[in-house]
Amino acid sequence: MTVTNPASPAKRLEWQIAHVRDVVVETRRVKSLMLQPASWPGHLPGQHVDIRLTAEDGYQAQRSYSIASPPEDELLALTVERVKDGEVSPYLLDELRVGDQLELRGPIGGYFVWTGAAKEPVYLLAGGTGITPLMSMLRHRDRRASPPPALLIYSARSWEDILYRDELEAMMLRDSGFRLVYALTRQQPQDWTGHRGRIDKGLLSANWFPPAHNPTIYVCGPTTFVETASSLLVELGFDPLSIKTERFGPSGG
Numbered sequence: 030m031t032v033t034n035p036a037s038p039a040k041r042l043e044w045q046i047a048h049v050r051d052v053v054v055e056t057r058r059v060k061s062l063m064l065q066p067a068s069w070p071g072h073l074p075g076q077h078v079d080i081r082l083t084a085e086d087g088y089q090a091q092r093s094y095s096i097a098s099p100p101e102d103e104l105l106a107l108t109v110e111r112v113k114d115g116e117v118s119p120y121l122l123d124e125l126r127v128g129d130q131l132e133l134r135g136p137i138g139g140y141f142v143w144t145g146a147a148k149e150p151v152y153l154l155a156g157g158t159g160i161t162p163l164m165s166m167l168r169h170r171d172r173r174a175s176p177p178p179a180l181l182i183y184s185a186r187s188w189e190d191i192l193y194r195d196e197l198e199a200m201m202l203r204d205s206g207f208r209l210v211y212a213l214t215r216q217q218p219q220d221w222t223g224h225r226g227r228i229d230k231g232l233l234s235a236n237w238f239p240p241a242h243n244p245t246i247y248v249c250g251p252t253t254f255v256e257t258a259s260s261l262l263v264e265l266g267f268d269p270l271s272i273k274t275e276r277f278g279p280s281g282g
């Protein structure tokens with residue numbers, strides 16, 4: 030049975046037009062679209078939007094994209110990776126131009142969010158483009174006066190595939206409460222001293238907030254990454270209920 034509370038009826042999200050104000054090339058496979066929706070109620074770090082494309086014959090395709098910008102920013106940043114032979118991502122990367130319009134609805138999601146209110150450490154694990162909602166959290170945290178400690182373990186294919194690399198490193202340099210650890214799965218620079226290959230128990234147990242510190246944990250990325258990371262965290266003693274996860278797609282890493 031569904032119980033509805035007439036005092037606070039569920040609000041239906043309407044589709045609206047957003048203007049593309051800028052397109053930022055992040056890596057060879059990824060761009061950020063800087064959007065200005067017609068009317069935006071604000072969002073929480075971790076939420077996403079739905080994008081809908083309509084062809085001339087009326088055919089529609091709809092996909093979800095996490096919001097990478099913090100609530101404080103005027104424009105909404107969506108960071109999109111090209112999926113080979115994909116229906117929507119190649120269009121967003123290759124066809125969309127500054128000044129174009131898109132249909133969008135949101136913000137969506139109330140579970141995978143970090144409001145910034147909690148004092149507990151924030152433990153973030155990203156696989157590939159799974160960094161996007163976590164980046165919104167880190168950008169929001171960066172604007173707080175006394176933010177809680179944060180750790181980001183970020184798994185990318187190669188050094189060149191790391192998104193927001195300069196921004197993340199600048200954040201770490203100015204903030205001793207933020208720790209950044211990369212895992213490079215496929216290719217590493219010659220002088221690479223960091224983790225090689227997929228994340229494993231050794232990497233997580235050497236770089237963590239112990240379970241006793243009650244970190245809030247957010248894991249985001251391809252399904253295989255999210256499943257591996259969550260199982261490792263549970264094996265290391267973290268309460269499964271403290272681990273929030275978001276899955277982006279079937280493969281990758």
Ligand SMILES: Cc1cc2nc3c(=O)[nH]c(=O)nc-3n(C[C@H](O)[C@H](O)[C@H](O)COP(=O)(O)OP(=O)(O)OC[C@H]3O[C@@H](n4cnc5c(N)ncnc54)[C@H](O)[C@@H]3O)c2cc1C
Nearest residue numbers: 092093094095108109110112115116117118161277278280
């Ligand atoms: C909540 C949520 C947030 C998301 N946020 C982002 C984001 O911030 N940035 C982003 O780039 N994507 C994000 N995604 C994924 C996005 O919604 C699309 O699935 C992705 O862009 C592929 O769409 P497509 O139409 O290009 O490919 P499709 O036409 O849907 O798929 C083409 C082929 O690629 C496979 N495929 C589909 N998705 C992926 C994937 N993610 N990785 C590898 N293979 C895939 C399919 O199985 C299919 O074989 C998010 C997904 C969810 C559910």
